[in-house]
Amino acid sequence: MQWRKSLLTLAIAGVLSSCRDGGSGGGSDGGVDNPPPPPPPPEVYRATISTAAGTADSRLACFKGQGEPECGLRLYQLMVESFVDGDSTADYNTGYGTSHHKGDLQGIINSLDYIKSTGVNALWLTPVFESVRISGQNDWADRLDATGYFASNYFKVDPRFGTNDKLKELVEAAHARGLYVFLDGVFGHFKRNASDYASPLGRTVSTNGAAQGDTGRSADYPADLEFFKEVAAHWVTEYKIDGWRLDQAYQVPVQYWDDLRAAVAQAASGVSYTNSAGETVHPLGYMVGEIWRSAGEIASQGYGPAAAPALLSVFDFPMRYSLVQTLAVEESGSGGRAASNLHTGYLNHLAYPAHAMPNLMLTNHDLVRFGDLIQRGGLGETTDDAYWARHKAAFSFMASYSGPITLYYGDEVGQELPGFAAREDNATCATQGRCDDHVSRTSAIVEGVPTTVGSTATVLAPEQVDLKSYVASMMALRDAHPALDNGSRTHIYSDNNVYIDRKDHGTDNILYVLNAKATPAVLTVAGTAIGSAGPLVDLLGNAAVMGSGGHYEIPLKPFEARFFDITSPTAEGPQTGEGDDLTGEGPLADCNAPTVEGLGPLAKEMFIRGSYAGGDNFGATPANRRFAYKGNNLYQVVVHEPEATAYTFKFASANWSSEFAVQGSAAVVIGTEQTLAVAAGNGTESSIVIPKPGDYVFSFRINAANNGGTMMVSLCE
Structure with missing residues (x-):
């Protein structure tokens, strides 16, 4: 499976535009007011998807298409x-x-x-x-x-x-x-x-x-x-x-x-x-x-x-x-x-x-x-x-x-x-x-x-x-459609607003598209991205979507989901882009920075606390996930991940007097510098996917006010 930073961020360009018609000013004609201009149309979110986000996931029992009842x-x-x-x-x-x-x-x-x-x-x-x-x-x-x-x-x-x-x-x-x-x-x-x-x-x-x-x-x-x-x-x-x-x-x-x-x-x-x-x-x-x-x-x-x-x-x-x-x-x-x-x-x-x-x-x-x-x-x-x-x-x-x-x-x-x-x-x-x-x-x-x-x-x-x-x-x-309950899944695209998967089980090939927000959306999807060379037939009875110039335009109402039969799947299947490097750049990606004495500006020991194996569901503060102070407001710990895994976490002190996560409780994008913010209380943790075994450096640089900063998780070379 290929892993791309665009899986969890707006890596593929999307345009949020306001399409508003201007109206002429009011006035009077013979003492009769002109009718008011029509209200502006709602904002429409637009995105262009040129490649699929990842290859087919068929690892677990119900993703293999083997017909288990x-x-x-x-x-x-x-x-x-x-x-x-x-x-x-x-x-x-x-x-x-x-x-x-x-x-x-x-x-x-x-x-x-x-x-x-x-x-x-x-x-x-x-x-x-x-x-x-x-x-x-x-x-x-x-x-x-x-x-x-x-x-x-x-x-x-x-x-x-x-x-x-x-x-x-x-x-x-x-x-x-x-x-x-x-x-x-x-x-x-x-x-x-x-x-x-x-x-x-x-x-x-x-x-x-x-x-x-x-x-x-x-x-x-x-x-x-x-x-x-x-x-x-x-x-x-x-x-x-x-x-x-x-x-x-x-x-x-x-x-x-x-x-x-x-x-x-x-x-x-x-x-x-x-x-x-x-x-x-x-x-x-x-x-x-x-x-x-x-x-x-x-x-x-x-x-x-x-x-x-x-x-x-x-x-x-x-x-x-x-x-x-x-x-x-x-x-x-x-x-x-x-x-x-x-x-x-x-x-x-x-x-x-x-x-x-x-x-x-x-x-x-x-x-x-x-x-x-x-x-x-x-x-x-x-x-x-x-x-x-x-x-x-x-x-x-x-x-x-x-x-x-x-x-x-x-x-x-x-x-x-x-x-x-x-x-x-x-x-x-x-x-x-x-x-x-x-x-x-x-x-x-x-x-x-x-x-x-x-x-x-x-x-x-x-x-x-x-x-x-x-x-x-x-x-x-x-x-x-067995592709839905017992089919492999290829993630095509997701961002803040929309989500797209392709599901496959033999000749049953389904495209699932969801608008998860209250804004109407229009998606322009390349046929090569979804592995389609013919019409997309709406399985809920709406009109088919016909390709034009190798692309499909899919309109979505707020919170609307659409299911399409891919009537002419290509032999190549969904085409993915280049995989991204999991190793970042700069001081936050340095796996060998020397430790300096002291606890730094936070004046307390900090840990990765989370739902990882051995983490006691955020309760534990293990020594192998304790941050060391590196100077210049930088805290780091190198963690050995023995296998691919996923978990949620915070950077927190033993008594929970300091808690931080990615701003907005967003997911970690490995190899990318992200904004760190206070994340106090339940439900404010971030998630991370470790795609392969290795040593990963977890880093954060606290700001002068001790209420945020920047952070990164990077694979050590």
Whole structure:
């Protein structure tokens, strides 16, 4: 793969121009005013793309075009207790968040036709296993029970959700509609009384794990391995579920995931069911881990090494943050990132082994809904077109993503919690059900289905109908074109405003173009850059784009995404420019500058603190990433990077009294001097991609006010 500085900067010339028509002055004629001049047309962003940014990325499992069915998964996650109430005898009546807290399995069954209509092909249910009250437990423990994430009896459905027979009915009804079913497996912790409930084979969990909260306990491996292998296999064998979502997967030592995967695979091979096409099939056996950490930690704690694979799929939290930072804001309020930030998200995959199958989501039950993040950033309300356009842009990017994706219930209709844009006071948000980590657990909005027993059927607003229809069209497009979910990716171009990828799977060749900003755009793209010699046919039904003089002109509305079929791909494919040198020039690129005594003008030790392996997710201050003072306000440290990787970082002191990153939290462009700025608080870090092993010098020169300066990362020759 070639690496160019233009991947993350405006290296290819783009012109921001204001096209305004002048109007003649007003006046009067016979006492009648002339009509006012028409308003000026909106600003139009223009860019000319003459070469592709990089060669095809086909390293990870779903970029290889080998037809793995897991790559085409489109999961619909629902939180059972807050979704739909279909059985008034199965209610929790308490829980976290603002929902009715009455959701149950019957409510899910009632909603299956709606779920299918969104275009997904799988369900993920939050935990359904029984949580038995401990004598004297308080309401907060009851609320935790309602989540299902601290189970007592792993072989019984919680009566407040339904019965084992009802779960079997749900699985069969979903399979009949062409929907896979995944349960939530919590194999790293359980409720303190779980040891009272033996498995069908007489196994019980350990009792010596560390306490978790007032009622929980950590699992102990390898002591608990055989118990959880039985759990993992039981629900596949007896209920024919298609696999597991794995809560806090880092709690299970990485070497044991191979044993758990093998148990699920063996169970799946021994049973079958009839799918919606009338075919006899085995359960899919897919397993996806939740590791809400950096790319490096996801690799080491989830995927394991290439020589000994652990999990094969983990949620792509780094890409999720890139997506919301670009089209809204993340939970910290940081946002407004360039469209090229989406490419930075993909580059985090460098930290993953080749067997990795990342799964991208926009929201989950622990994150703030995308609609609320749009409002938190002051970027639009539900009454604004931009609110709905930003949703469509986000779903288009998910549709273009190689690998499985997950939709969170309600996002397909732009659901949000009214009045939640501001961050809530942590002292009171829990009692209000409005904390960031559970605010998305709202009552479901399911068209044609009553949310609670006895209520009227839900009717969607026109904007919700339109967004849901768009989501369904994205899922249909993804289903029809394997290049999107299981194709190699060539990054053509990205800058502050626009983003372009080409996706390829055999003869399926797709161009994805996104305008990530509120300004209309017109792109002039060379046919050689995208590897096209014929018309570009719009897959969403708009007019084809015809080439002229070897170029294509592609207009884009604000936040518009377009998908094109490259009808006449060239044999050469996308043509890339010259690769850039990773070694910079000048004092900031000097890997051998002598150290001088003292701590320099900052009067404190400074470190590279970040999400790199060994960085304890910004917590560590290792000596091999401690800056030395070189004089003349210059600080440097040479870091040996043993392999290609990607991570986020800051230059910070041990007590966080000084924090710096690239100005605007932009990505590092290796070999290029960039502006350094104060970066205090969460969500202000920068990202870096290390494209190949080597020694890299990290440098910054602080200014006289100690509040900024310049910085560079350069490969040592």
